[in-house]
Amino acid sequence: MMTFCGPKRLEVGFNSFSRIGELVKAIGGNKVLVVMDAFLNSPQIGLGKKVSDILSEAGIPMAIYSGIANEPNSDNITEGLDAAKESECDCIVAIGGGSSIDAAKAVAALAAKPDMIFSEIPKQARLGRLPLIAIPTTSGTGSEATRVSVINNSKTGIKENPGHPELVPDIVILDPQLVMTLPPSLTAFTGMDALTHAMEAFVSNKANSMTDLYAYKAMEMIGQALPKVFANGKNEEERQKMAIASYYAGLAFSNASTNLAHAGGRALGAYFHIPHGLSVALLLPFVMEFGLEVAEERYARVAVALGADPKLSQRELARQAIDIVNSYNDAFGIWDEAKNKFITDLEAYRKAIPEMVSNALAGNGILTNPRIPTEEDVTMVFEKLAAKIKS
Known part of the structure; x- marks a missing residue:
């Protein structure tokens, strides 16, 4: 049904x-x-x-x-x-x-x-x-x-x-x-939130043919438009494309659910007062790595939607999906924003991990993740973010 x-x-x-x-x-x-x-x-x-x-x-x-x-x-x-x-x-x-x-x-x-x-x-x-x-x-x-x-x-x-x-x-x-006047940082944060909505809806175990339609199209449009509006916020055509893509992504995740990146992102954002789009962007690559072995085919299609060469093998494409997301976080200053403004004390961050894990596991998006995470799994995701911030 x-x-x-x-x-x-x-x-x-x-x-x-x-x-x-x-x-x-x-x-x-x-x-x-x-x-x-x-x-x-x-x-x-x-x-x-x-x-x-x-x-x-x-x-x-x-x-x-x-x-x-x-x-x-x-x-x-x-x-x-x-x-x-x-x-x-x-x-x-x-x-x-x-x-x-x-x-x-x-x-x-x-x-x-x-x-x-x-x-x-x-x-x-x-x-x-x-x-x-x-x-x-x-x-x-x-x-x-x-x-x-x-x-x-x-x-x-x-x-x-x-x-x-x-x-x-x-x-x-x-x-x-x-x-049109949204600054580059907020353009990036909100755009990465939309991408995460679409991607998590696409790999969700509640995905269906209708949500796939909207999620895939949203990813295609965001992959084309987000880098352009980040570089030039006055680009009217791409701004409209992003508005529609965000709406499509909303339709997709509203009906298929988000997953671990959002469950963890809500906890991370609440604890460290991090803007929502930034918090999910920070966790997304590590959540993708966690689910790769059970959702390889889906992540391969994500990579194609984001512009990867469809002639590559399924495994290569799935890994490239993570590489593309990491490249966005680099290009949009996501890692630097977190390191310089929000997660400035790694010791305090690590002390907060158990509580953030507990809050993440209590929220929506855990049971719809393609690979259902345990407490140890969610802890690993937060630890990988700490290692990235430290590097």
Whole structure:
């Protein structure tokens, strides 16, 4: 049996952002709460004013919650729910990276069911959430296409990521104009996140013909576009290609799941406050090495999608997939970013490994890994990252 969930409507193209008003009306919205990244609402960026002007022209009252400065936590959700109640909104518009979109999903669900606990979302037969429009301003998280919401529990420090088909947004707007000014580092982090989504969905033991279709195409597009937009963020054609590829990768992993790189990446990111895309990029090569012996054919196809010579043997191609990912991490400064900014104390990192391993094993993505890891296996992955950082 195969199940596949995705948004009901997709709008793609430059200036598609300006259609927010008519799209809110299309899903029955009368009062809107906009959930967006704090910096996007700043006077310097002015995206909050822009959406306010568009909705005002459409005759739609709105309020903004922009308390999300980094990755969202449960305190942000409480604040967002207070804003939803105060504004008496009947529709949520999420604008930003995965943080704002994930937070908006949680607010849309919990505003409709105030007594529901966030972690209990998967157990609900129906959520009956508020209508939701997602507008990503990065090309990487894929949250606009997924049925999960990743929120850091402020009390436990653990990232929770419950899933439900009704968390998938109703409408997605992919406007490449919104990502044209994304700096090279964030372009790389989010792009590697999208690549990891697609790759892990492709090798997942829950993969099917539908998820393969989106995952493989996403990898092809990212392999072509990411190096170009990293070098030149003003490349409009490649920016649009990355926006679509990220969406495809989101569809793929939402239905086939991510694996160990994300399970470990969530723990690594939470413990050392590392941006999500960077954390999964750091672990991906070592996770690939761990799964190579059971997923050689799949990783060989990954290499071809990323531009490797298909005439090579299956074993050579599978190894080349790892080499390509390592070359991206080199070219995009992934290793240096981690070493110089986040994992500066290797002794502290090694002391944290047991707790990170425990958190990784407790999260989603372990049982869908092509090779199911043990505690020792996950420890080995974290140790290999330490050795790489030290080198």
